[in-house]
Amino acid sequence: MERNNIFWGHIKENRWPYIIGFALLSISSLLQLLIPQLLGHFTDKLQNATLTLDESVKFALWMIVVGVGIAFFRSTSRIYLFRLSRMLEMKVRGDLFKHWEKLSAQYFNNQRIGDLMSHAISDVGVIREVTMQGYFNIMEAGLLIIVSVVAMVTSVNPWLTLVTMLPLPLLSLLAYRFNKRIMEQSVDMQRAISDLTSRVQEFTAGIRVVKAFVQEKEERKLFTKDNQHAVDMNRRFVRSNSLFGSLSSGIVGFSFLVSVVLGGVMVLKHVITLGEFVAFNTYLSLLMGPIENLGKVVNLMQRGKASEIRLMEIFRTQPDVVDDMAAKQDIEQIEGDxxxxxxxxxxxxxxxxxxxxxxxxxxxxxxxxxxxxxxxxxxxxxxxxxxxxxxxxxxxxxxxxxxxxxxxxxxxxxxxxxxxxxxxxxxxxxxxxxxxxxxxxxxxxxxxxxxxxxxxxxxxxxxxxxxxxxxxxxxxxxxxxxxxxxxxxxxxxxxxxxxxxxxxxxxxxxxxxxxxxxxxxxxxxxxxxxxxxxxxxxxxxxxxxxxxxxxxxxxxxxxxxxxxxxxxDMYHKQLLDQEAERQDGQEHDALKARLLQGGAGA
CATH class of the missing domain: 3.40.50.300 (P-loop containing nucleotide triphosphate hydrolases)
Known part of the structure; x- marks a missing residue:
């Protein structure tokens, strides 16, 4: 089946389920924005010594209600969206198998079994992870960033928001710089997994030959080499991923530093209240998690793109042997002439x-x-x-x-x-x-x-x-x-x-x-x-x-x-071979009879 884009095609086919999942996630995100406001009001009343016991209980009840609401809608949206990712995994793997069935024998002559297994398991698994974690984190991050920034500008202070957000665009530059490297390393990692899978499959299929020729030691060396190569490729990927994550966390931490220092000065100068300062940093805390996740999503998306390219190469491969346009579909029996x-x-x-x-x-x-x-x-x-x-x-x-x-x-x-x-x-x-x-x-x-x-x-x-x-x-x-x-x-x-x-x-x-x-x-x-x-x-x-x-x-x-x-010539040679086998058999029987007679005489 010809495909233009696995991910986009899946979204188009399931647009309404995704809209419902996004709506549930939106409710969860909007409820999260109530927490900074509640904490801000609570702090201001506490600072001004106007907080009563009834109000404390009321604040606590509101926090519980909001927390339960966040947990309910967030978990429901995750279940809804994650179910879609499992559906995509099942569909892609099923379509892949059906497409393999259509391909001609020549295609499989040129493929290693380990590569095919890697496509069906590893690549499809990455596709699932992209639609599971990737889409969820993108939706959540995009929604929280927009709504949180609007809330920080309107309810706290626009200048504090602007200065605090200034370092964050560096994340986009960082993602751009790491984009190509992570994708190449992801491809290398998938190839290394394919090589390792092929090695294991070949060994298990030929175990009797390996043992018959006492090649266990050599096979172990070959496996160790492929295993080490897979580890090395994973290490390269992990190093790049860790470096990207560390730099992303550093940028996010710098934004927090700016918020604490500049916000603290503005509180001392009475530009904003202590409650607004608490609310602002709570907004920022809600914001930073999704922003950091966006960095992880970039890596995941690159792995997904690499896996999609590998799968698309298969889906675009057309069988060499198909029914011709001139095929007479009404022929259902053949006589055998x-x-x-x-x-x-x-x-x-x-x-x-x-x-x-x-x-x-x-x-x-x-x-x-x-x-x-x-x-x-x-x-x-x-x-x-x-x-x-x-x-x-x-x-x-x-x-x-x-x-x-x-x-x-x-x-x-x-x-x-x-x-x-x-x-x-x-x-x-x-x-x-x-x-x-x-x-x-x-x-x-x-x-x-x-x-x-x-x-x-x-x-x-x-x-x-x-x-x-x-x-x-x-x-x-x-x-x-x-x-x-x-x-x-x-x-x-x-x-x-x-x-x-x-x-x-x-x-x-x-x-x-x-x-x-x-x-x-x-x-x-x-x-x-x-x-x-x-x-x-x-x-x-x-x-x-x-x-x-x-x-x-x-x-x-x-x-x-x-x-x-x-x-x-073949016929006469085979007759001679049969005659030689018959004579060998007769000599064997005669020798056996003499041995038996000798044993009886003794």
Missing amino acids: IEIRNLTFSYPEAQRPTLKNINLKVPRGSSLAIVGRVGSGKSTLVHLLVRMYNAPKGTVFIDGHDIREIPLRTVRGQIGIVPQDQFLFSSTIRDNIGFDPKPYSDEQVIEASKVAQVYDNIVEFPDQFDTALGERGISLSGGQRQRVSIARAIIKKPSILIFDDSLSAVDTITEDLILEGLKSVMNKRTTIIIGHRISSVQAADQIVVMDEGKIVEQGNHDQLLRRNGIYA
């Missing part, structure tokens, strides 16, 4: 194309297998089919429609993909298998798990399908994660099924069982299988071999073997 014409594709900022002149036809209900070396462009091809990236117009077609004319929700809703990384969420197995907008019954979840050959593993867990998985499904083995990912793809019964090297972590026996179980699922569905094992792809209707982004061989299993090219 795929055609690729002269497709050449390059990733952003890539030096050379990843895919070069790809031409393919995959009829509806047929199966396509893609094999090739690592980095040959196999996964890139299927990422274009699910529109993780935009293919050039006029190159990828589904059911005769350019894929960019089909709504994203239809493309992704009708394609089931089992990705390479087998990402699982840290919820239950049931939730991971049934990860889809529409709900699935327990019977459907069980059936999908059986087809994926993971049912027997699941029922061995104490909580079975309600077993909570760890971060990224770490509590499951690699093979189990793959099979849960397969179950998640097939349960939605899509028109197109894509398996991106989805059987690499299972043994050949389980692979055969999965492929046998998938026959019923793949029936009448377009299926694309990326694999390295010939055994997992040889039954496909057509097989393409990719190398350096190009299709170098194409045909079915028998045709490719007769061609005696890359595919045949």
